[in-house]
Amino acid sequence: MTLAQIIANLPALVVAIPLLLAPVAALLPFAGLTWALAVVGTGGALFCAVMLMGATAGGKSFSYALGSWPPPWGIEFVVDPVSAFTVLVMAALAFIATLFARTALLAEIAEADTGKAYSAWLLACGGLSGLVMTGDAFNLFVFLEISALSSVILIALGAGKDRRALIAGYNYLVIGAVGATFYVIGVGFIYAVTGSLNMADLAERIPQVPQTTVVMVGFGFMMAGLLVKAAIFPVHVWLPAAYAFAPSAVSALLAAIATKASLYVIARVMFGMFAGVPDLAGFAAEFILVPLALAGIFLGTILAIYENDIKKLLAFSSVAQIGYIALGFGLASTAGLAAGFIHIGNHALIKGGLFLAVGCYAVALGSRVNLGSMAGLGRRMPITTTAFLVCGLSLIGLPLTAGFISKLYLVRALLEADMIAVLLLVMASSALSVVYLWKIVEVLWQKADGEAAVTEQPALYLPLWIVAIANIWFGIAPAPLVDGAQRAAMYLAGGL
Amino acid sequence: MTVLVENWNYLVVICLMMGGLFIVISQNNLVKKLVGLAIFQTSVFLFYISVGKIAGGTAPILKETGDLLYSNPLPHVLILTAIVVGVATTALGLALVLRINAGFGSIEDDEVLAMKAEDGEVRGRRGDDTGDQA
Numbered sequence: 001m002t003l004a005q006i007i008a009n010l011p012a013l014v015v016a017i018p019l020l021l022a023p024v025a026a027l028l029p030f031a032g033l034t035w036a037l038a039v040v041g042t043g044g045a046l047f048c049a050v051m052l053m054g055a056t057a058g059g060k061s062f063s064y065a066l067g068s069w070p071p072p073w074g075i076e077f078v079v080d081p082v083s084a085f086t087v088l089v090m091a092a093l094a095f096i097a098t099l100f101a102r103t104a105l106l107a108e109i110a111e112a113d114t115g116k117a118y119s120a121w122l123l124a125c126g127g128l129s130g131l132v133m134t135g136d137a138f139n140l141f142v143f144l145e146i147s148a149l150s151s152v153i154l155i156a157l158g159a160g161k162d163r164r165a166l167i168a169g170y171n172y173l174v175i176g177a178v179g180a181t182f183y184v185i186g187v188g189f190i191y192a193v194t195g196s197l198n199m200a201d202l203a204e205r206i207p208q209v210p211q212t213t214v215v216m217v218g219f220g221f222m223m224a225g226l227l228v229k230a231a232i233f234p235v236h237v238w239l240p241a242a243y244a245f246a247p248s249a250v251s252a253l254l255a256a257i258a259t260k261a262s263l264y265v266i267a268r269v270m271f272g273m274f275a276g277v278p279d280l281a282g283f284a285a286e287f288i289l290v291p292l293a294l295a296g297i298f299l300g301t302i303l304a305i306y307e308n309d310i311k312k313l314l315a316f317s318s319v320a321q322i323g324y325i326a327l328g329f330g331l332a333s334t335a336g337l338a339a340g341f342i343h344i345g346n347h348a349l350i351k352g353g354l355f356l357a358v359g360c361y362a363v364a365l366g367s368r369v370n371l372g373s374m375a376g377l378g379r380r381m382p383i384t385t386t387a388f389l390v391c392g393l394s395l396i397g398l399p400l401t402a403g404f405i406s407k408l409y410l411v412r413a414l415l416e417a418d419m420i421a422v423l424l425l426v427m428a429s430s431a432l433s434v435v436y437l438w439k440i441v442e443v444l445w446q447k448a449d450g451e452a453a454v455t456e457q458p459a460l461y462l463p464l465w466i467v468a469i470a471n472i473w474f475g476i477a478p479a480p481l482v483d484g485a486q487r488a489a490m491y492l493a494g495g496l
Numbered sequence: 497m498t499v500l501v502e503n504w505n506y507l508v509v510i511c512l513m514m515g516g517l518f519i520v521i522s523q524n525n526l527v528k529k530l531v532g533l534a535i536f537q538t539s540v541f542l543f544y545i546s547v548g549k550i551a552g553g554t555a556p557i558l559k560e561t562g563d564l565l566y567s568n569p570l571p572h573v574l575i576l577t578a579i580v581v582g583v584a585t586t587a588l589g590l591a592l593v594l595r596i597n598a599g600f601g602s603i604e605d606d607e608v609l610a611m612k613a614e615d616g617e618v619r620g621r622r623g624d625d626t627g628d629q630a
Contacts, residue, residue: 138574145584
C-alpha cells in the first residue's frame with residue numbers, strides 16, 4: 001500500500017486499526033507485549049485522527065464509502081469538522097489512558113487476563129471512534145453495541161479487586177442494551193417511512209415525509225436510547241457504579257471518552273439527521289434536553305458532595321458535567337453547540353486527569369480510595385496530588401484552566417439566548433462543585449499523618465501530568481480547541 | 497378494529513415489546529431479566545421484518561419472466577446483524593451472572609444488593625480490600 005492509499009483510507013483506518021489489533025491482543029502471551037500492541041493501536045488511531053483534523057481545516061468535509069459502495073446504498077464514514085474534532089479528542093485521551101494502563105492495569109487485574117483486557121480495551125476505542133465516524137443510522141447501532149459490550153467486560157474486570165464490579169457491569173449491560181434497542185426501534189420507524197438509513201440522505205427525506213407522527217415517534221425512541229447511552233439524568237443510573245468499580249485505568253478511559261461519543265451522536269441526530277424538521281428538534285432541545293441537563297447538574301453535584309468514595313464522587317460529578325454539555329446542545333444555537341463541544345474536549349481532559357490521579361492513589365495504596373484512606377496523601381505523594389489539584393481547579397472553572405474556558409463560552413451562549421435564570425443556576429452549581437472538591441483537598445493536605453512517603457512511579461504520573469499540563473495549556477491558549485469546536489458548531493448549525 | 501386485525505403482526509410486536517421490558521424492570525432474578533431482554537430485542541426483530549414484508553412478495557431473485565413482486569431484503573439483513581448482537585449480549589450477560597453467582601452465592605437482585613450494601617459498609621470502615629477475590 002502506498003502512502004497516498006493510506007491517506008485516502010484514513011477515515012476507515014481510525015476505526016479499523018484498533019478493531020483489527022483487538023483479536024491479536026487476546027492471543028499474545030505477555031502482558032508487556034499486549035500493552036505495546038494497545039499503544040500501537042491507540043497511537044495509530046491518534047495519528048489518523050490528527051491527519052483527519054488537518055484534512056477538514058477550513059470547514060471542508062468529505063465522505064468515505066466503505067467497500068467502495070457509494071452512499072446512500074453503502075455504509076458511509078463522514079469526515080467533517082464535527083466528527084474530526086470529536087474523534088481527535090477521544091483518540092488523544094484514549095492514547096494517554098493506554099500509556100497509563102501499563103502499570104495501573106497490572107496492579108488491579110490478574111496478569112493472565114491482560115491480553116483479553118487490552119483486547120476489550122481496543123474494541124472499546126475502535127467502537128467509540130466508529131460511533132463518531134459513521135454516517136449510517138444502523139451501522140451506528142452496531143458500533144454502539146461493540147463499545148457497550150467491550151466496556152462491560154472492562155468494567156467487570158474490576159471484580160478482582162471488588163466483587164461489586166460484576167453487578168455494575170451487569171447493570172450497564174442490561175440498561176445499555178435496552179437503550180440501544182430503543183435506538184433501533186426509532187431507526188426502524190424512520191426507515192419505514194423514508195426507506196433510507198444514510199444520515200445525510202435521511203436529513204433530506206425526513207422533511208418530505210407526510211406521516212409526521214411516525215417521524216416524531218421514531219425521533220422519540222432514538223433520543224430515549226441515546227440519552228441512556230450518554231448518561232443524562234434521569235437515565236444516568238448505570239454510570240456511578242460502572243466508573244466506581246471498574247479498574248482505575250478503565251475508569252479513566254471511559255470517563256474521558258465513552259459518554260462523549262454518545263453526546264456527539266445526540267448532537268448529530270438532533271441537528272444533522274433531523275435538521276429538516278426544526279420544530280421537532282427544537283422542542284426536544286428546549287423542553288427535554290435543557291430541563292434534564294439542569295436536573296442532572298444539580299443532582300450530580302449534590303450527590304458528589306455527600307459521597308465518600310472518591311471514584312464514585314467523581315462519577316457523580318461526571319453526571320453533572322455531562323449536564324453542562326447537554327445544556328449547551330439544548331440551547332440549539334451556534335454558540336450553545338460550540339460551548340457543548342468545547343466542554344466535550346475540556347471535560348475529557350478534566351475528568352480523564354482526575355481519574356488518572358485517583359488511579360495513581362489506588363495503585364500506591366493498593367485499595368479503594370475513599371476520604372478516609374486519602375488522609376495526608378498530599379504530603380506523601382506531592383507530584384500526583386499537584387496534578388490532581390490542577391485538574392480539580394479546572395473542574396471548578398478557575399481562570400487560566402481549561403474548565404474556565406468551558407464555563408466562559410457556556411455563559412456567553414446562555415446570555416445570547418437570554419436565559420438569565422438558567423445562567424444563575426449554572427453559577428450556583430459551579431459554586432457547589434467547590435464544596436466537594438474542597439472536601440477532598442482538605443483531607444489531602446490538612447490532616448497530619450505519621451506514615452512514610454509513598455514511592456511515586458513515573459509510568460503512572462507522567463501520563464497524568466500530560467493531561468494536567470493540557471488543562472493549563474488550553475486554559476491559557478484555548479485557541480486550537482475553541483476554534484475546532486466552533487468550526488464544528490458552525491458546520492452542524494448550518495441546518496439550523 | 498379491522499385495522500388491528502389486519503395489522504396483527506404489529507400487535508404481537510407491541511405485546512412482546514412491553515412484556516419483555518416489563519420483565520427486565522420487574523423481575524428480581526438476574527437470569528429472568530436477561531430472558532426479558534431477549535424477548536424485548538426479539539420484538540424489534542419482528543418489527544423490522546414486518547416492515548419489510550409485502551403481501552404475496554417473494555425473495556428478491558431476478559428471473560427471466562416479467563416483473564417480480566418481492567419483499568424488501570434490507571430489513572432481513574439488518575436483523576441478522578441485530579440477532580448476532582443480541583446473542584452476544586445474552587452470552588455476556590449469562591457469563592456475568594455465572595460470575596455473580598460465584599462471587600455472591602445468589603442471583604436474586606435483592607439478596608445480592610443487600611450483600612453489596614454490606615460490602616460498602618465494611619470496606620468503607622476498614623478502608624481495605626481484603627475481601628473475597630471473586
